[in-house]
Amino acid sequence: MAILRAAIQMLLFPxxxxxxxxxxxxxxxxxxxxxxxxxxxGPPFYQPFFDFVKLLGKQPIGRPMLQGFVMTALPVAAxxxxxxxxxxxxxxxxxxxxxxxxxxxxxxxEVGPLLAVLGGFVSRSMWGExxxxxxxxxxxxxxxxxxxxxxxxxxxxxxxxSKLATTATWPVRxxxxxxxxxxxxxxxxxxxxxxxxxxxxxxxxxxxxYDGPRLALWELAHGLEWVALAGLFAVLSVPLPGVAxxxxxxxxxAISVLVVVLLSVAAASTARLKxxxxxxxxxxxGLLLAGSALGLTLAGI
Amino acid sequence: xxxxxxxMNTARRRSPWLFHANAGSCNGCDIxxxxxxxxxxxxxxxxxxxxxxxxxxxxxxxxxxxxxxTCEALETVYGQVPNPKVVVALGSCPATCNVFAGSPTVxxxxxxxxxxxxxxxxxxxxxxxxxxxxxxxxxxLAGDKPRPVHNSSQTSGEGGR
Numbered sequence: 001m002a003i004l005r006a007a008i009q010m011l012l013f014p015x016x017x018x019x020x021x022x023x024x025x026x027x028x029x030x031x032x033x034x035x036x037x038x039x040x041x042g043p044p045f046y047q048p049f050f051d052f053v054k055l056l057g058k059q060p061i062g063r064p065m066l067q068g069f070v071m072t073a074l075p076v077a078a079x080x081x082x083x084x085x086x087x088x089x090x091x092x093x094x095x096x097x098x099x100x101x102x103x104x105x106x107x108x109x110e111v112g113p114l115l116a117v118l119g120g121f122v123s124r125s126m127w128g129e130x131x132x133x134x135x136x137x138x139x140x141x142x143x144x145x146x147x148x149x150x151x152x153x154x155x156x157x158x159x160x161x162s163k164l165a166t167t168a169t170w171p172v173r174x175x176x177x178x179x180x181x182x183x184x185x186x187x188x189x190x191x192x193x194x195x196x197x198x199x200x201x202x203x204x205x206x207x208x209x210y211d212g213p214r215l216a217l218w219e220l221a222h223g224l225e226w227v228a229l230a231g232l233f234a235v236l237s238v239p240l241p242g243v244a245x246x247x248x249x250x251x252x253x254a255i256s257v258l259v260v261v262l263l264s265v266a267a268a269s270t271a272r273l274k275x276x277x278x279x280x281x282x283x284x285x286g287l288l289l290a291g292s293a294l295g296l297t298l299a300g301i
Numbered sequence: 302x303x304x305x306x307x308x309m310n311t312a313r314r315r316s317p318w319l320f321h322a323n324a325g326s327c328n329g330c331d332i333x334x335x336x337x338x339x340x341x342x343x344x345x346x347x348x349x350x351x352x353x354x355x356x357x358x359x360x361x362x363x364x365x366x367x368x369x370x371t372c373e374a375l376e377t378v379y380g381q382v383p384n385p386k387v388v389v390a391l392g393s394c395p396a397t398c399n400v401f402a403g404s405p406t407v408x409x410x411x412x413x414x415x416x417x418x419x420x421x422x423x424x425x426x427x428x429x430x431x432x433x434x435x436x437x438x439x440x441x442l443a444g445d446k447p448r449p450v451h452n453s454s455q456t457s458g459e460g461g462r
Binding site for chain 1: 308309311312313315316340343345346348352353354356357359381383384385
């Protein structure tokens with residue numbers, strides 16, 4: 001029975017099937033909200049799916065063998081890591097949790113930006129390298145408050161995600177969640193922290209040289225990153241001990257969508273900050289929130 | 302198999318991504334192209350997106366009479382767009398060189414350099430006409446409409462720099 005539940009978690013919910021369909025939905029929702037707030041009608045519901053299919057059907061440009069291999073392997077690994085991260089989310093108690101699974105989850109989420117940095121450099125494009133360098137600086141900038149907030153949440157629960165959702169006290173939880181919410185736009189390359197992808201300014205940043213199926217995989221990895229991060233926020237925000245599975249799923253979906261709406265509105269109503277301004281913002285306000293959460297945990301409040 | 306093929310054709314019809322190359326244009330057509338993205342015309346409804354990198358594009362939109370300095374860059378960009386791809390000549394300049402015809406710095410019209418599939422006439426063309434031209438290009442990508450026959454002196458567009 002435990003194996004069956006684990007298999008369902010891996011393949012159906014919140015694993016493969018949910019993750020892929022939700023990633024297309026969230027990409028659409030973000031573009032739609034952006035368009036509506038700009039007074040446009042926006043893309044139809046199926047748009048991200050058709051974009052993905054079309055990109056898969058393009059003929060890849062001939063490249064030297066090793067470069068072509070690496071440029072395919074990196075987005076494939078990014079998709080795999082993000083799928084793993086979504087499947088690890090303890091929406092339903094499966095009995096497969098282990099102490100320290102938060103560390104694995106964070107590692108999988110962090111693999112995405114790391115591969116993007118590598119991907120930018122191996123593409124040998126000036127714009128790809130510029131985007132990769134900015135992305136590398138950004139990971140150092142937003143991860144400081146992000147990881148501090150997660151440590152504050154996980155301090156009393158041996159770094160296990162499902163326990164962490166129930167054991168943290170409300171003052172710690174609210175401060176830590178505010179810090180995490182602040183980091184999400186930077187992780188998803190959204191305004192005002194979109195300096196690393198800076199569309200049009202540095203062409204397409206990291207993905208400038210990626211064409212056809214390789215670009216489709218990066219787009220999918222980006223959509224899965226949305227699902228993973230919105231899902232992580234949803235899992236951490238509301239403790240649901242002893243609640244029926246249906247309600248757990250509904251609350252998880254509702255908070256995930258709410259996070260997407262919130263981030264999209266924030267992105268549509270702000271302009272891009274420079275790298276130094278972004279760093280100041282995170283190291284001041286982000287660290288203030290996350291640091292006080294950690295302080296409260298250590299003080300035992 | 303035929304279902305996959307029809308899915309692919311639908312996807313190509315519904316998701317044409319543009320790369321805009323300015324080959325010595327006076328900016329009139331460029332402004333009209335950007336107008337298509339505004340709330341009044343909102344081409345994102347049709348899945349049309351203006352892409353920054355030619356690697357991501359399906360359709361190359363060329364404006365301007367093709368000057369000597371932009372000719373080589375145009376061939377490079379054409380090679381950088383992965384197949385299948387369509388070339389749209391935006392305005393009168395790439396079609397006929399317009400008022401720049403006979404200038405020693407102009408090597409156009411565009412069909413001497415690239416195989417042009419769709420012409421959007423006008424100086425500049427209205428946004429409605431541009432959207433109609435892009436829709437025609439998307440129909441060529443999807444196989445709904447045959448590609449016009451090109452002469453063999455143009456660049457083959459294989460590979461890229």
